[in-house]
Amino acid sequence: MQTTDRFLRACNKEPVDCTPVWFMRQAGRYMAEFRAIREKHALLTVCKTPELAAEVTLQPLHRFNLDAAIIFADILLPLEPMGLAVDFVKGEGPVIYNRIKSKKDVEALRPVSPEDTLGYVATAIRYVRRELTVPLIGFAGAPFTLASYMTEGISSRDHRETKRMMYSAPDAWALLMDKLTCVIGDYLQMQVHAGAQALQVFDSWVGALSPMDYRTYVSPYMKRLFARLAPLGVPVIHFGTGTATLLEMQKEAGGSVIGLDWRVPLANGWRRLGDDVAIQGNLDPLVLFAPLPEIKRQVDDILTAAGGRNGHIFNLGHGILPETPVEGVEAVIEYVHQKSARPISKPIQ
Amino acid sequence: MQTTDRFLRACNKEPVDCTPVWFMRQAGRYMAEFRAIREKHALLTVCKTPELAAEVTLQPLHRFNLDAAIIFADILLPLEPMGLAVDFVKGEGPVIYNRIKSKKDVEALRPVSPEDTLGYVATAIRYVRRELTVPLIGFAGAPFTLASYMTEGISSRDHRETKRMMYSAPDAWALLMDKLTCVIGDYLQMQVHAGAQALQVFDSWVGALSPMDYRTYVSPYMKRLFARLAPLGVPVIHFGTGTATLLEMQKEAGGSVIGLDWRVPLANGWRRLGDDVAIQGNLDPLVLFAPLPEIKRQVDDILTAAGGRNGHIFNLGHGILPETPVEGVEAVIEYVHQKSARPISKPIQ
Numbered sequence: 001m002q003t004t005d006r007f008l009r010a011c012n013k014e015p016v017d018c019t020p021v022w023f024m025r026q027a028g029r030y031m032a033e034f035r036a037i038r039e040k041h042a043l044l045t046v047c048k049t050p051e052l053a054a055e056v057t058l059q060p061l062h063r064f065n066l067d068a069a070i071i072f073a074d075i076l077l078p079l080e081p082m083g084l085a086v087d088f089v090k091g092e093g094p095v096i097y098n099r100i101k102s103k104k105d106v107e108a109l110r111p112v113s114p115e116d117t118l119g120y121v122a123t124a125i126r127y128v129r130r131e132l133t134v135p136l137i138g139f140a141g142a143p144f145t146l147a148s149y150m151t152e153g154i155s156s157r158d159h160r161e162t163k164r165m166m167y168s169a170p171d172a173w174a175l176l177m178d179k180l181t182c183v184i185g186d187y188l189q190m191q192v193h194a195g196a197q198a199l200q201v202f203d204s205w206v207g208a209l210s211p212m213d214y215r216t217y218v219s220p221y222m223k224r225l226f227a228r229l230a231p232l233g234v235p236v237i238h239f240g241t242g243t244a245t246l247l248e249m250q251k252e253a254g255g256s257v258i259g260l261d262w263r264v265p266l267a268n269g270w271r272r273l274g275d276d277v278a279i280q281g282n283l284d285p286l287v288l289f290a291p292l293p294e295i296k297r298q299v300d301d302i303l304t305a306a307g308g309r310n311g312h313i314f315n316l317g318h319g320i321l322p323e324t325p326v327e328g329v330e331a332v333i334e335y336v337h338q339k340s341a342r343p344i345s346k347p348i349q
Numbered sequence: 350m351q352t353t354d355r356f357l358r359a360c361n362k363e364p365v366d367c368t369p370v371w372f373m374r375q376a377g378r379y380m381a382e383f384r385a386i387r388e389k390h391a392l393l394t395v396c397k398t399p400e401l402a403a404e405v406t407l408q409p410l411h412r413f414n415l416d417a418a419i420i421f422a423d424i425l426l427p428l429e430p431m432g433l434a435v436d437f438v439k440g441e442g443p444v445i446y447n448r449i450k451s452k453k454d455v456e457a458l459r460p461v462s463p464e465d466t467l468g469y470v471a472t473a474i475r476y477v478r479r480e481l482t483v484p485l486i487g488f489a490g491a492p493f494t495l496a497s498y499m500t501e502g503i504s505s506r507d508h509r510e511t512k513r514m515m516y517s518a519p520d521a522w523a524l525l526m527d528k529l530t531c532v533i534g535d536y537l538q539m540q541v542h543a544g545a546q547a548l549q550v551f552d553s554w555v556g557a558l559s560p561m562d563y564r565t566y567v568s569p570y571m572k573r574l575f576a577r578l579a580p581l582g583v584p585v586i587h588f589g590t591g592t593a594t595l596l597e598m599q600k601e602a603g604g605s606v607i608g609l610d611w612r613v614p615l616a617n618g619w620r621r622l623g624d625d626v627a628i629q630g631n632l633d634p635l636v637l638f639a640p641l642p643e644i645k646r647q648v649d650d651i652l653t654a655a656g657g658r659n660g661h662i663f664n665l666g667h668g669i670l671p672e673t674p675v676e677g678v679e680a681v682i683e684y685v686h687q688k689s690a691r692p693i694s695k696p697i698q
């Protein structure tokens with residue numbers, strides 16, 4: 001495991017010796033070590049057992065020269081103490097058995113004290129920090145993305161129940177987003193207090209919205225959430241997919257780092273967002289399946305687009321897929337570090 | 350059924366008395382008349398029986414003041430004569446039992462004479478034209494979108510098999526796209542010869558690609574396809590979803606009308622594409638589930654963005670969903686016609 005603060009330096013737009021790399025879902029099924037744990041324990045058990053969550057968090061760090069770790073957890077964890085019955089069905093992904101259908105259901109959602117109900121995440125963070133020599137990222141789902149799971153009950157392609165509530169029951173929607181914003185703010189604060197040195201807010205499905213709907217139904221809550229997080233004093237990464245037409249509004253909502261997916265050419269995205277923000281991204285996760293020359297070609301394009309500017313964090317545009325070859329992951333990390341290596345001016349002694 | 354050529358006039362960027370409206374999947378499960386037919390006949394039976402396909406095509410025209418019809422068919426129909434076993438499984442969507450896995454599989458795909466193997470579509474077009482008083486649109490899937498179904502075997506979220514072939518077996522990919530481009534060109538030509546007065550090319554899933562991958566792996570085939578279609582002398586609508594970062598390349602590839610989904614603000618999309626192209630779109634299909642005031646608010650925004658310019662065809666950003674309330678469909682059509690009504694200068698007698 002290497003010792004480096006280049007991830008945090010990049011988040012703060014400071015000079016680095018080479019571009020930092022980490023991957024969403026870097027602890028996952030593509031690794032034999034992870035599958036070995038998951039053969040013995042259900043996903044929720046791993047999340048709720050700090051020793052296991054810490055072990056799994058560290059697995060990719062033992063194997064690869066990654067520049068950051070991300071605590072192993074699931075974005076749906078805060079939904080359980082709110083009153084939802086969350087399960088993970090093999091091959092189907094998450095399922096919520098009592099999905100939110102009405103304002104009454106929203107009203108019945110319980111307030112959450114993260115310390116009392118999600119303390120296992122804080123404990124896992126403390127365990128990981130003891131062993132880790134690179135920065136640790138905490139995370140949570142964004143209100144819209146969590147509201148989508150809560151109203152759909154499953155991962156949805158068209159988010160129809162979510163939008164139906166948005167359009168047809170705007171007061172129920174407002175209350176749901178309000179409750180989620182509070183819970184997520186408290187939950188992320190707990191993670192920072194436990195030792196998370198950066199945060200990522202996953203608004204994975206927000207790209208399903210028109211810019212107008214984002215402005216009306218989502219942006220006010222994101223502004224509140226980021227205003228709540230700013231005083232915590234750690235970099236916050238604002239991530240989504242399919243957000244090509246939302247980027248400016250996402251930046252306005254908040255975050256010191258904006259995540260781009262592979263659909264937005266990095267140079268173009270950065271130009272739109274301006275130089276006062278750092279950028280994370282943006283390789284298509286499927287490129288990790290490609291032969292080495294294609295991997296290098298696509299990494300080269302991203303590094304060229306970043307142009308050696310301060311504030312680029314290399315990542316995928318979404319999480320690593322379960323079937324990804326380990327060799328692809330390794331190749332990208334090594335190649336990014338090698339190709340982006342640059343002299344860094346030292347302070348005069 | 351109304352008599353109007355305002356759809357074709359808008360495709361050609363000529364003045365119209367009001368903005369024409371049609372909907373993708375306007376013949377579909379949201380209509381009781383359609384469900385009655387589907388209770389008695391499988392989807393493929395409806396497609397392959399010209400009397401039934403014609404009846405279903407006309408159903409929404411009998412009920413609503415739509416400005417165009419689209420022939421009832423499925424984008425996967427050409428895959429069967431090429432050698433694929435296509436089925437539609439209730440609640441699961443399309444399934445291909447012998448999906449394409451290798452270059453050998455691509456080589457084994459049969460050349461297709463649409464007249465011999467897809468003639469039922471031409472017959473249905475002739476039947477519809479006899480009764481129809483508005484223009485009839487023919488259509489086909491675009492090569493990438495069909496290649497995705499062929500390699501995945503099902504509707505895919507991440508298109509992993511498709512991209513794996515693109516990156517890892519570029520010669521197999523090139524051959525597959527080449528074969529599809531030929532088949533689709535012939536198939537659309539047959540539809541025009543049978544009476545289709547406009548065409549739509551559905552590249553529904555192309556928004557999964559980065560702009561760089563679109564340029565490398567898709568654009569050359571789209572250019573060939575549109576070059577093939579241009580001499581047919583009918584407007585061609587180039588449609589995709591999630592294409593916010595591909596629009597300029599899509600226009601460059603071809604099409605007299607570019608389809609926008611709801612993620613691209615219409616005024617912004619049109620500005621990027623320029624005034625030499627017509628625009629189709631771009632209401633979120635979920636807005637049809639909304640109460641009337643929200644529907645009107647969202648339609649108003651689109652009409653304001655179009656600004657009464659010649660060349661706007663009102664549509665959704667994707668197909669009508671099966672559970673859509675008929676009242677929403679009706680409300681949008683009436684409201685678009687009413688709000689966009691404008692004096693049209695008559696030629697001097």
